[in-house]
Amino acid sequence: MSSTEHDKAGDGHHDHGDDGGGHGGHGHxxxxxxxxxxxxxxxxxxxxxxxxxxxxxxxxxxxxxxxxxxxxxxxxxxxxxxxxxxxxxxxxxxxxxxxxxxxxxxxxxxxxxxxxxxxxxxxxxxxxxxxxxxxxxxxxxxxxxxxxxxxxFGGRFDPCVASGGDHLLNKANRCPGVTSSVVWDVKAKKATKGCLDAETGYDWDAGAKGIQGKCQVAEVKMGGRGASRAEVGRRTIEACAAPSAGDGHAEMAGHDTPAHNTPCWSLVVNPHVCPKGPAAMVHYGDHTKRTDIEIEATCEAAPAPVAPADAFAGTVDRPGRGDANFKAPQVQSKHDAIHEWSNGPPPEHTNMFxxxxxxxxxxxxxxxxxxxxxxxxxxxxxxxxxxxxxxxxxxxxxxxxxxxxxxxxxxxxxxxxxxx
Amino acid sequence: MSASLDNTKSYLEVNPGWRNWVVTLDHKRIGMMYLCGILAALMLGGFFALLVRTELFSPGAQIVHQDWYNKFFTLHGAVMVFLVIIPGIPAALGNMVLPIQLGAPDVAFPRLNLASFYLWCGGATLLLLSVALGGIDTGWTFYTPYSIETQTAVLPAVSGAFLLGFSSIFTGLNFLVTIHKFRPASMGWFQMPLNLWALYATALMQVLATPVLGITLLLLFVERFMQIGIFDPTLGGDPVLFQHFFWFYSHPAVYIMIVPAMGVVSEILTTFSRKPIFGYRFIAYSSIALALFSFLVWGHHLFVSGQSRLANMVFSALTFSVGIPAAIKVFNWTATLYKGDIRLETPMLYVLSFLILFTIGGLTGIFLAVLSIDVHLHDTYFVVAHFHYVMMGSTLVAFLGGLHYWWPKLSGRMYPETIGKVCAWGVFIGFNLTFLPQFVMGSRGMPRRYWDYDPEYTLYHRLSTIGAFILGMSMFTVVCYLAWSLKRGKKATQNPWGGSTLEWVAPTPPTVFNFPEPPPEVELYEYDDLHEVENANQDGVTNWERRPAANKPARSSHH
Incomplete structure (x- = not known):
């Protein structure tokens, strides 16, 4: 507050009522x-x-x-x-x-x-x-x-079901349009959402190290409506799941024949992310909208040492209300752990971010x-x-x-x- | 706003008719409209309170079952807190009095002032909509996760509270700028009436704390609307974070209620003691100190919510320290009374009630700040009694005092003094009968918000219910006779109480821009040169007049 403002405030502002002539009458x-x-x-x-x-x-x-x-x-x-x-x-x-x-x-x-x-x-x-x-x-x-x-956000976070939802699964287990994941029903041994090959019925095994599995993923480019498919690449799931280099798809590019970036598959084992069972997720590193791509995946599980139902008993058990303090076990150094988190499947409550x-x-x-x-x-x-x-x-x-x-x-x- | 209004006429006479009132930018008219709304909300909130008390008259079902009981106490709390006590003194009384006490023609932003009022109306409408949609049963605190799950009408209530928050923010912002920029040259910070210090401290809290409530309620709204999950534990959110956010606002909110009440009390106390206020600077600074402390004690609402021991100890210690500025005020008020020429008019009766009730309310707050005792008393009727002593016994009683004090100035009419005094006694007795037994039953373990209780508590609950009806009837009578006096009351004089602040220099009722001529300098809290003239107008009302200037003693440079 400067004193000049006070001075102005002191003398000026009570002469308005009889001003009568509207605005601007007194030096405005x-x-x-x-x-x-x-x-x-x-x-x-x-x-x-x-x-x-x-x-x-x-x-x-x-x-x-x-x-x-x-x-x-x-x-x-x-x-x-x-x-x-x-x-x-x-x-x-x-x-x-x-x-x-x-x-x-x-x-x-x-x-x-x-x-x-x-x-x-x-x-x-x-x-x-x-x-x-x-x-x-x-x-x-x-x-x-x-x-x-x-x-x-929150309850709407579901990377297992890309836009399109239930329509992603067709008889040929192909995913027309944009897809990013597959939801696998362990007991029924088939995909409920997404495009995993259900007919071949591969087993998944979630041991202590997560699911051991191998998928061959084909991304099929549609030339347009009704046009014949042209196969553009085949690659294995392990290449992407390995947290060794970047988020995986960089090294995939080496295998890649076409010019565009290819999807990178990874396994999703966290039941909080995919409530219906393990799934494979695909990351499109280039964030490009794809409308004319089909994805075909043939997955091959590693030999199953334990019955699938038991194997998943631990992961299907969801924590109760209020148990919000889940922390991933830290066996490596913090840096390595963060590196692995950032490249592996989503941690619990990724939705909160x-x-x-x-x-x-x-x-x-x-x-x-x-x-x-x-x-x-x-x-x-x-x-x-x-x-x-x-x-x-x-x-x-x-x-x-x-x-x-x-x-x-x-x-x-x-x-x-x-x-x- | 048009400058062509006739500033020689009363603000009530110029441009009459409701069409002019609803678009008015005059702070006095806006304050009057607030007052009508707040008194209506007060009666609604009181109605819910009486329903709650009636239900609790005996153990078991009396008039309603659990679901409705939960809605009644929720609506009582939400209406009273958000619609009555928070805006009560600042938005209604403050709006009417603040510019006049500054000698200013209006608040700094008259249009924003009107917008605040309509935000209040919008918020009130949404709260009432939630009543129409079947009520809400979360308690006024909207705690998650229950407020996420309940099927009752949380959305309209939460959005209503959100709007009311912004109404409060804009009022506070308006007052801050008005006090900064509209003080006359002769009025430095320490020549301001203490009411303005209190309103300034309140406005600071309104602007700094209320936005946090805004974002909290917005997140709760989005939570229910589309599951954003920030407070929902099933999605990984943290419900205790809601409690932290909520009390980061709602603790200062308690001070938003009580600090302006202290300003009103300071004004009335010195006027009716005919003595300069004792310890002006201490009272002024303690208002600011309360505003600062208010931001540091929210954790005492979370002592049993899993807060760390360290945090509990820090918050407990900080809560004790609130007692210091509060006690400074009480001691200074008491010292002002000492050897004063005390006049027991209705406003003064309310203020003396305030002193007693606030002391009880404040001291029981110290009990609750003690960690070990709080574990025992948490969520019992002891807490209910404590905060009613502060929020109702102090704030609302001071509001009634201020209402009677400024009513002649703003309405131009006197209220009936005898019945006013009877009602003031009724409020005091009814209030204590309602809430003193609650201290006892709370300390014996009666939990709050329970619909049923063990028969051993019956006596306390019955006393409490009887007291609540005495209290309710007294306050209802107040509203009735004030409405009656608008037309039938005796014509008020310019200065019926002998007040020393600028509003008593303004005409009664004030003109459109408050003062037809630039207001003179007044000698704040100096009563020696004011003398009483009985039967000063045709209705026989007293007026206090200043002695001619020649007889005035030299103006003291400080207070």
Whole structure:
């Protein structure tokens, strides 16, 4: 509080009632100065303090989610190490750039308003709005990919069933459209979802080291509706499941004949991820939408030393309510363990990462959306010529809000996308 | 807002008609509308309380079965907390009084103020919708995982509370900016009435704590809506995290209720003691201290929720320390009374009740902060009695005191004094009869929220139920005679109580922009130059007038 503000507050603001003639009668330069303020500066300062308190409120609003992030990451580092691989750093980085550009243009808009550069102001507001739409567009791409792959939050997290669900299994055990997994019914010895060859009835064995098995996976490219199939590659499941190099599909590329990235299979043994039994999962490393691909898998189990029903007794037993402290056994060094987690099947409660991912980015996205409405409103007012060097508060406040939205993303990007 | 309003007329006279009221930007009208809504909600919440007490009159089923009983106490709690006590003093009384005490024409953001009111209306509507949809049985705390599983109408109640939270945030934000930017040149921070210090501390908590409730309720909403899982243990979520989040807001929320009550008490106490407030700076600073402490003690709600021993000890120690600023206030108020010229008008009766009830409520809080004792008393009627002494016995009693204190100024009418005093006594006696037995039965093991009980508790429950009806009837009478006095009450004078703050310099009722001329400097809490003029208007109401300026002693530079 400067003393000058007090002085202004002291003498000016009680002469409004008999003003009679509407606004602007007592030194208000702009018609947008409300009557209960002393002058433009008083209104601007009040608004500025108000927006700062609002931003403090916003930070605390997001703080709940940041705390949830810290708590879950502390309790389940394996989930975060594993699941962040699902996020595409490329899109995240582009979005970071987009938001920074929009923040710059928002700041520049304030300067233009202060200098009464109306065209510059309009241009800056347009750039900000375009960038905000760009951000949401990219977010849409990322979200739709995840919806597609079934990697959603909480109870909706089911990477075993890609979009298409029950329709994935056809008589030939092929998966038209996009598929990422197979669900294997142990007792019935057949796939209930996905595209494992049920007729051949291979056994799965989940010993202490997980399932020993070998699958031959064929990805069949459809040339179009009704066109003949052309076989494009065969590879074994072991190549992908081995956590030795990257997430597996890099080494697969060596076997690969076609130019596009090929899927990488891995076994899913965790009943919390695939409640109906073990499954094979496929990762598309390139995150490309495939509409004309069929997948054919022929799996061959290793010799089964134990009866399948007993073998799975341990893994089918789900922990009860409240037992949220599951931790994977750590027999290796932490680094190795994290490496293996991040390459192996999803750890228990991987869904929690996506709960937090969707909560944080979703809430942030809503703020971007709100910002778009605000900036469009400002654009309309700028075109009408409402803003003057005397009155540019709304631009300033919106820009401050926008910087906070930008700043929150600057925190979200490394926390979610760049975990290592 | 139009500047063409006639600032020589009362705010009640200019632009009458409900169409002008519902779009008004005048802080006094908005405060009045809040007051109507809050008093209606108070009666609804009281109705649910009486249903609960009636059911508990004897062991076994009296009027309803368990399911309905659970809904009754949930709705009682949710309505009273979110619709009545949190907005009660800041949004209704604060809205009406704060700008006038500053000598300002309005709050900083009048449109935001109206938006806050409509958010309150929206939240209230959604809460009532949950009643219409069959009620909600989670308790007002919405604890997970039960609130995820129950089939009752959690969604509308949670979204209602979410909106009410933002109503509270915007009110707080408005007050912070108003106090910062609209103080006149002559009013430094330490020339502000203590009510403004209390409202400032409250606003800080509203802005800093309520968003955490917002995100918590939003996550709960999304949880029920589409299983986001953050609080659901079956999906790997953590229900105790909900408790942490909830109390990170709801503990400060208790202080959002009590701190403005302390501001009201400071004002009334000094006026009716005819003595400058004792320890002005201590009272001012202790309001801020309470606001800060409020953020550090939420863990005392989780002593038996599996919190670590270390955390329990730290939270226990911090909870004890809350006693310091609270006691500073009580001692300063008591010292203000000492050798004062005490006048037992209705507002003062409420304030003296407050002193007694708050002391009981505060000290029993210290019992509960002791870890070993809390394990015994947790979730018993002892806790129920404790927080009712603070939330109802202190906050609501101070609210009633403030309502009677400022009612003549804002309505322009006096309430009937004799019946006012009778009701004040009724509130005090009824309240103690309701809740003192609850301390006893709680310490003997009667759990809270139970629909049935062992016959050994029957006497306590009966006393409590009788007290609740005395309390309910007294408060209902208050609402009735205040409504009556709007038309029939005696015309109020400018300064019927002899208050020293700026609102008593404003016309009664205030003009549209509060003061037709720039307000003079007032001598805060100086009563020597105010003298009583009986039968000052045609209705025979007393007025207090300042002696001519020549006789004034030199203005003291500090208080």
């Amino acid at each position: 330069g702009s018609p947008w100065i409300q009557h209960h303020y002393d002058d433009a500066q008083h209104q601007f300062d009040s608004g500025k303090l108000g927006i700062w308190f609002f931003l403090v409120q916003e930070i605390l609003f997001f703080a709940g989610l940041f705390v949830a992030y810290i708590v879950y990451r502390h309790h389940h580092p394996e989930i975060f190490a594993y699941a962040s691989h699902y996020l595409d750093v490329k899109w995240g980085a582009i979005n970071t750039g987009v938001l920074i550009v929009s923040s710059l243009s928002a700041a520049w808009a304030v300067r233009c308003a202060q200098l009464a550069q109306r065209r510059g102001l309009i241009a800056c507001l347009v750039i900000t709005i375009v960038c905000a739409f760009g951000f949401l567009g990219i977010k849409f791409i990322e979200y739709s990919h995840k919806i597609h792959e079934g990697i959603l 996506f709960s937090i991912y969707f909560a944080m980015t979703g809430l942030h996205g809503l703020h971007v959306l709100f910002g778009i409405f605000v900036f469009i409103w400002l654009l309309v007012r700028a075109i009408k010529g409402h803003f003057t060097p005397d009155y540019f508060g709304p631009i300033d406040y919106a820009a401050l809000y926008w910087h906070l939205v930008d700043l929150i993303w600057i925190f979200l990007f490394p926390l979610l996308y760049l975990i290592h």
